Amino acid sequence: MKLDHGLFKFDFEDHHAVLGIPITADARAVRKRYLAIARKLHPDSLSGLSEDEAQQANELLSKWVNPAYESLSQEKLSTEHQIMLKLKGQGLKRSPAPPEISSEAAKTLLKAPQVDLAYQQAVKSLAEQQYEQLAQVLEVVGQISELNMVYLYRTSDGPAASSAPAAPPPPSSAAPPPAPGKPAPAPPPRRTQATILESYINRAQEFELNRDYSRAVLEMREALKTYPNSARCHSYLANLYLKAGQATMAKVHAKRALDLSPEDEIAQSIQAKLEKSAPGSTGGSAAKGGKPPAKGKPEDKGGGFLGGLFGGKKK
Template sequence: MSQTFLPPKSLQQLCDPYAVLGISVIADDRQIFKRYHTLAKLLHADRHTKNCNPDQELATAIFSHLINPAYEQLKHRDKRYAAIAMLQSQAKALEQKPLSSQSAVVQKIMEMSTPQAELFYEEAIAYYAEDQYKLLDKFYQVTQQISTLNLVYLRLHKPNMFMAQEAVPTIPKVEVKPVELLLNEKTNVKPDLTGYAQRHYERANQYVSQAKWPQAVQELRDAIKLEPNSSDYYALLGLVHLKQKFTGMARVYIRQALKLNPQNSLALKYAPELKIEAGENANPKSTAKAMSIAALFSHFTQGKGS
């Protein structure tokens, strides 16, 4: 049975407002508000009453004593900087602990380059946040995991990177005239990129049948580079991520597949499972970011087996 109250220990240990909301420490004003609005709907008392959910009192306590204070702190810039300073102090303390004594995820992140770690961090936060408050008896453990990720991320950055920056004088604009670049010889012969892309796609299908997800991701990324407007490639890439339980990334790719071809059978098959409505378009920036994260996860999971 779930608790219907929050013990003082929980309130003391969940002191990371970013982790409480389930967002990264680089979240901007819009992301902070959007997440708060999402949690307000998710934990609203009426929702639990209608569903006959026994966690109504716990949901109300979480929202009143954790979510609201966290949002109040992060919606003010000065308080936000104070929260970052506090977390950076905790991150320094984390450095004193031997790496071997820390979780496997922390160890892997510390082995990555900074760009790789940043991409992994963002996707891991989104992964945890999706289920953070769906099972209220697990919210404490999930929030602690997010807090740990935040501390590891802050270890990789300079202490003053999140502080307010002084205004920098604008560099005068210099007019640059376009220069036409000409080839010595013109030719009408063009490589058949579609054929190469199809080969990557066929190999990806073979890897999917063998549940070799990282290899399938790599082949599909290569196919999309050569032929970026094929809905089949995006649809299969969405399925690969869904099989790995990366639902956020799967949603991005399935949306893109349906944007390119609203009748794509594979995308239509999994759209309801991912709660994608008809006519819902993909965000080009989200798709580009997901492609970068896919490259990282392909590297990160390589060698782990299926």
């Protein structure tokens, strides 16, 4: 059994479709659903399956179900995934036509009058049969992914207001013609790239002041769609990721900012902080007298990822 990105309706892995839950599911629902699937696919529950079927179940659990749960149960990864979903929804909303779908459930949802209720019911119905037979898992995951795409299309706020063309002023507000002998007033200045970029940054800074880093990150990711080679965008986004505790993403954007502008002071500062906090650096735990773990003796965590969930050796 092989799963690939062609199964999903997004350009990234649809963790919610793999677990068979709505994209609005909270952490408690994510864990409850994961445990139910893990029990079905656990070796202790597969005594009646053939060797090939047992191998398929093991691959589903280890390569797809476990990673999906880890991504949705960890706050940082979950926040990043929700941002990606929101951006995808905005992209779908900008499209001139509805998304291409093939399943009957998604076609029904596209026209349903009460989209939230219809979406929840459709996902629940498919999830009930998703892992009952291994041969149908892929098909059901694809159908749920289509439901997720249609739901995002119908509920997205669309592109940011700043990216929409400004409406012309009403006729009543038009300036009167200049009096004879007087020069015509100068036309209002056009919005330059700098002012548009500034509007993104200003909105992000407002979210940052309220410590709403996920929405601040979303604003700057939108800005990067228009200004992908802006060192200022990358360095500010790196700073936001650092404040949100996402060091890996901060490092990526700080490096990109320095590639574009080696003198960028914000990116230099972030890179220095990340290097100082890296393991083995002078500012790390080794410098404070901490002892690294002995080679070849990884810490025993009680049987691995599933060991803590389904039991292990009791001490």
